[in-house]
Amino acid sequence: MKRKLVALAHARSGDKGDTANVGLIAKKAKDYPLLVKQVTAARVARHFKGMITGPVERFELPNLHALNFLLHGALDGGGTISLKTDAQGKVFSTALLRMEIEVKR
């Protein structure tokens, strides 16, 4: 069955220039492999289609049961240039938590 990531993970995000980062953290260590397998950089890029102009990079932090995503071209230029409400990408994290992944019943 499908579940939204918000049920399985929490997240925090921040910015570096025009790049937003999203740290995605499994609530339970046992679910971390599910995130690694299904929440790929390609899948995240599709999820944010229309919201970012650049590529998505993914890094693994198995020690923290976390994945870190860099969303390039996410912030309309970033910092003071950006016209966005979320110019610093603070809540991109929760937008990722809308993604659905497949879990065993």
Add this chain to the structure above:
Amino acid sequence: MSARAATVRVAGGQGFWGDWLEAPYRQVTGGPVDYLMMDYLAEVTMSILQKQKSRDATRGYATDFVDQMERILPTVVERGIKVTANAGGVNPRACAMAVAEVARRLGLARKLTLGVVTGDDLLGRLDGLIARGHDLKNLDSGRPLQDVRDRVLSANAYLGAAPVVEALQRGAQVVITGRVTDTGLTLGPLMHAFGWAPDAWDRIAAGTVAGHIIECGAQASGGNCLSDWKTIPNLAAVGYPIVEARADGTFDIVKHPGTGGRIDVAGVTEQLVYEMGDPRSYITPDGVADFTTIQLAQVGKDRVRVSGVQGKPATDKLKVSIAYFYGYKAVGTLVYAWPDALEKAQAADTILRQRLDALGLEFDAILTEFVGANATHGPLALQDIDAATIPEVQLRVGVRSRDKNAVDRFTREIAPLILNGPPSVTGFAGGRPKPEEIVAYWPALIDKKMVEPLVELIEA
């Protein structure tokens, strides 16, 4: 220091300029601490301070810091707490003079030595550096600084912990710096207290991770924490985080007893990934920390142990934070009510854009958001709801241009929509939006050997 303590406690007192005014006082009075670190400098802050200094040579620092020191200095002096703060902005010496003045007024003359760290300010040296082949390429675009040279407002190298350590070793109790990294303000005290060598890379990395955890204040102790956020107790009286470090480089994140908030593995993990790039290479002037080596454990209530941190040698570069004048922007808003709140806001946006177009105004960007519908989650948000049920939507349109007149004209096109656009519109009480100057950020690198940190002491 003759006998070295088994543990050293560094308290986070401010996560940014504008953070909770009560926090530093609560940190120095709420329980034992050895050091108080306070971070004031965001990227854009330096240019604001540079502008203040150009108008008045005695300004250019974080004035809030002086008020906060006035409140905590008696406790700090009485308990021998040391303070590290990058509140000096582009004028650390003037900041130290202001704190010295406050100390004298409080009857603490001769009881306080201030350390001043400078050498980060490259503004006056830019042309010389460029002439000698340091082109200060933009790390994102690859363009040389020459492109915007005539519009540069500030340029500061990020200094590391070394000058902070030097100031402490020479007897400073309050160390006031310019653009020292946030993490250096925590690492410096730990290097000083434990005698860590500058090339003890794992220790340097551990102190850097400690600094990263507490540099955003309460964001490590329950603030802005998504994990089980509803159960985080008493954020009204949140306790800011404290690093309780040992000489071996392990440390605990704690807070004062009786304070609100929560320190748990989930919350500390959230802070670790905040503003993270490649976790294997968290680069500072002091070294490179590998965040994939960090081990966290809940070892008590509101106590998380951090261990296992490994580091790598520092690079031979320093990051330079340059601010330059870009142009102008303005943001206008109107609120539309049910029924059809989103459709009305969308129609108003279309009309506004047709009018801007007809006026022939040139903008680098026009950005529309519908707050209440898509401002934070974009198209993802509307997939999950029935748009017809949205009770109200704020239309928020921003423009950006090199041409001030274009931005100014835009600000006059919002109000007319109240009477000559779609219905059920309100929320214009704030009046016409004001054009704002955009000071943009230009990140670059410079050879470390080109930057010489300077430490001086001032007796209050």
